[in-house]
Amino acid sequence: MSKIPKEIVDKIEQRNKLNEEIETWCKENIDIDGIDSDCADITDHHTGNEQGSDECKEWRNAF
Numbered sequence: 001m002s003k004i005p006k007e008i009v010d011k012i013e014q015r016n017k018l019n020e021e022i023e024t025w026c027k028e029n030i031d032i033d034g035i036d037s038d039c040a041d042i043t044d045h046h047t048g049n050e051q052g053s054d055e056c057k058e059w060r061n062a063f
Helices: 006-029
Strands: 049-052 057-060
16 A cells, blocks of 8 residues: 555645634534534535525525
8 A cells, every 4th residue: 555645645634624613613603513514515506494584594404
């Protein structure tokens, strides 16, 4: 098995730091109890069940 290139290791470390920053922001700014922030995404098309108010619309996937 070959050694992982430093470039890939650096990218993985950067991704891990970004994931921590995103998780912290989500916990401080939105109700994400029971939701994995690693799946957070920004999209032009939403799916799932609408929730929230007119001021802050959210959609939750129906599992």
